[in-house]
Amino acid sequence: MALIDIVKYNGNEKEFAWRFPNDELSTKTQLIVNESQVAVLFKGGKAYDVYEAGRHTLETMNMPLLNKLINLPFGGETPFKAEVWFVNMTHSLDIKWGTSSPVNIQDPKYGIYIPISAYGQFGITVNNPKEFLKKLVGTLPSFGQHDVINYFRGFYTTNVKDEISNYLVNKKITILELGAHLKELSEYMKNDMAEGFNSYGLELLNFYVEDISVPETDEGISRLKAALNKKAEMDIVGYDYKEERGYDALVGAAKNEGQAGTVAGAGIGLGMGTVMGHELGTLLKESNENLKKEDNIMCPDCGYESSKDSKFCSNCSKTFQKECGQCGQIINNENQKFCDECGSSLLKKCHQCEAVLSNNAKFCHDCGEKVVE
Structure with a gap:
């Protein structure tokens, strides 16, 4: 295979990383790196020299790290094998994210579990090309936005659940009030997830939560909304x-x-x-x-x-007052023995033997006769 004279970027604008398809290089090969890009030379799966924007001749003095490995001689055209990766350092701000299925979150204010769906977008840039290529790219020929979404879906889905729960607890608000806090919630989530992206050589520039929705048919949501509507009605009245x-x-x-x-x-x-x-x-x-x-x-x-004049309990409707059987006078004192209007006895008596009974007696304690109410 012929040696390559010029190595330059031929990927698309959506690629974070792109590998030049040929690894037959020489000390006369010209490496062209565009603005907002860096090029990284790999040998045996390990990253060595990094090149900034400009035109570079791959001679020994420009490859100090790789030269130590393969001992390239000075002068002449010396062939060697090495992979060249181009990494775009531009800011990608339109990466979409979303929960593939609703996640259950416990409402800290009302204690019920509510399934929520969330979506938005975030922006990233590569801040450590070597770390990015080693941890994420591997042996792939390229690495674009779609790969970022696939690699980080589990990461941001898990974090979305945890961060929303923590935010609700810290702010002491209910899930139904989150719509008024999306801007603050977005910043809160960005700050907490930044370290996770940074460990892969990426900088999280922003993280936006555009919408959080709950299913209208969920029983917990219906009950919660009904309770809140009732509370609002009570507050108005x-x-x-x-x-x-x-x-x-x-x-x-x-x-x-x-x-x-x-x-x-x-x-x-x-x-x-x-x-x-x-x-x-x-x-x-x-x-x-x-x-x-x-x-x-x-x-x-x-x-x-x-109230003292109530005839019935306002809670369970138990009868409080009793009437004199002779004149119909209202008797307020439960322990009163005679009517203060006509003097008739108010004591409960057995209809068989006329023994005096307690108010809750069901049988006569003298003759055993069932008490007639």
Whole structure:
């Protein structure tokens, strides 16, 4: 095979590295290196001399490292074998990246796992040609953007998951709020991934997260959005979740009573369908204030506090008050023995032997007769 007179770059603009196809060189071979390129001579798979932009004659004085290996003599045209690699040092800023499938990330604020998909682009440049060629290129004839994407897909996919999770924890925000933080998240991820690229002789110039999406059909997302919508509604109206539960209980009590007798019942019975916005918030606030009076009644079943005039527990609907069987007078004191209106006995008695029974007795302790409620 004839010796090569001129060695120059013949790859395309998308290549990071390109190998000259012939290795039959001599001390008269002219090496032409373009601007924004370097050339690296390899012998036996090991990188030796590096050439900057310009025209170089591959003579012994221009190959100090390689000359030590093959002992090239001075003068004359001496043939030798060596590979010439051209490395483009330009900035490649349009390398696309994306998660091939959704990755599950736990929302630090709500604790549920949410599958997310992310994509964007990044820019790199070669900052250590020898390290780049040894660790990434190997025996390939060329190395371009497509190879970078394939080699680093696992690296950035893993880092995307970890860095997003760390960012959410550090910022104490939910996944659904990430859209407002993409610029800061991009810089955060670039800083953390730069060292990984640098170990391969590459400098990570930028890393952009263009979009993070979540599947609308995911059950966790649907529940989370419903909860956030409910919270927004409560914030607008002016009440919280505890007050809403109390309101629901009051509705249930009013239905059980069958009439709009209490404050809540009156509000529900007279205009439940028309109470909106500020009026609903005012009604709930007034009801809540009534429930917080010092002389509230505590339900013996669930421990919830209700106003002293309540006939039912606002939480579990347990009946508080009892009526005199003779005159219908309301008895507030559960331990009262006689009606203060007509004087009739309020004690629970066995219908068989008239023995005095406890309020929760199911059988008479004297005659064993089943208690009739």
